[in-house]
Amino acid sequence: MPGILYDSIVYGPVNSRRFGISLGINVLPENSKVCSFDCIYCEVGWNSDFPSNHSNQQFHAREDIYHSLKERLIDLKERHMIPDNITFSGNGEPTMHPEFSNIVEDIKKIRDQYVPDTHITVLSNSTTLNNKSVFDTLLHIENNIMKLDAGSENMFRLINQPVDNIHIEDIVENLKIFNGKLFIQSMFLRGEHRGEPIDNTTKEEVQKWLDHIKAINPKGVLLYSIDRATPNHTIEKVQYEELERIANQVRHLGIEANSFS
Ligand code: SF4
Known part of the structure; x- marks a missing residue:
């Protein structure tokens, strides 16, 4: 049985013991897990729970991610709810999005404009570091949380x-x-x-x-x-x-x- 899937790009904010007030970002498909691991404890479920979607993964478009986050940050700022972290997590391994590096650059710009004190955090399974673009991007964010x-x-x-x-x-x-x-x-x-x-x-x-x-x-x-x-x-x-x-x-x-x- 599949586990918990995030059905939106931006979720939260949640109050996390690790990350304070954390606004989550899911850049992966809403209806499928995308991961280079198949951990026996994965709360999203087994990779085999999503077989039909693997050949046709619909990653969230860069523009949609940009606009979703921007709208949410403007809303939170108006309500004086500034997140401590914008956290990449969601339905699998976020660095597997083909435009991961560009998305991070977009998010940095929005962060700098609206919530400059908020950190960018990526939760990763550590398997994509041979990709120079991913590695260079991670080197230039505040928090890398690697499995x-x-x-x-x-x-x-x-x-x-x-x-x-x-x-x-x-x-x-x-x-x-x-x-x-x-x-x-x-x-x-x-x-x-x-x-x-x-x-x-x-x-x-x-x-x-x-x-x-x-x-x-x-x-x-x-x-x-x-x-x-x-x-x-x-x-x-x-x-x-x-x-x-x-x-x-x-x-x-x-x-x-x-x-x-
Ligand atoms: S790395 Fe994370 S998303 Fe991937 S299988 Fe393991 S727990 Fe699930």
């Missing part, structure tokens, strides 16, 4: 189920090139998938993940456990205390860490 859920290649494949030939070492190498201008977000969970046990909280997995975190040296790490229904029904929520045990190991590296459960 890294696993330490080992095996756990990466079990949890994130990359669609293409993407390996965790390649992702880590690309994240290192940010030179610390990013946050890492990581989902911790246990369960099983297709008969294989999944647990990225074991000592060995956490140590491998910490090695990646140390090499990437982000501004901070956001640790999560599941919060909503997942397409894989075996997934178990990791409690806050356990997230904090892992967060403390990040702090010992001299890197800020926050847990959300």
Whole structure:
């Protein structure tokens, strides 16, 4: 069964513990998920829930995104509701929109005109950084929140189920090139998938993940456990205390860490 799909370009604002007052932007199709991962916890659902749409994806047009955001910001400004963040998220991986870089440039212009103190935030699964245009664009926004859920290649494949030939070492190498201008977000969970046990909280997995975190040296790490229904029904929520045990190991590296459960 499909999960939650955003049926508009602009949604919110919502009051988020992570991003304050956050105005969401969904640049992806309204009726389909578009992602290079198929995470076992994805609240949008499995990629296979949307098979007919994959060959005919209707991305939101750049002009529509521009006008939707502009109208919403004018409305919010009139009501003195200035968002802390304009956050790219939505029905999959936002950087897969073919005009992602141009859209970000448009949004920067609107932001500068109407709400200059608002930050631009992109939630990404870290798989499109080989695209120079995407990478250069991300380097010039305020907040990159990049996904890294696993330490080992095996756990990466079990949890994130990359669609293409993407390996965790390649992702880590690309994240290192940010030179610390990013946050890492990581989902911790246990369960099983297709008969294989999944647990990225074991000592060995956490140590491998910490090695990646140390090499990437982000501004901070956001640790999560599941919060909503997942397409894989075996997934178990990791409690806050356990997230904090892992967060403390990040702090010992001299890197800020926050847990959300
Ligand atoms: S990266 Fe995000 S959108 Fe893509 S499958 Fe994973 S959770 Fe879903």
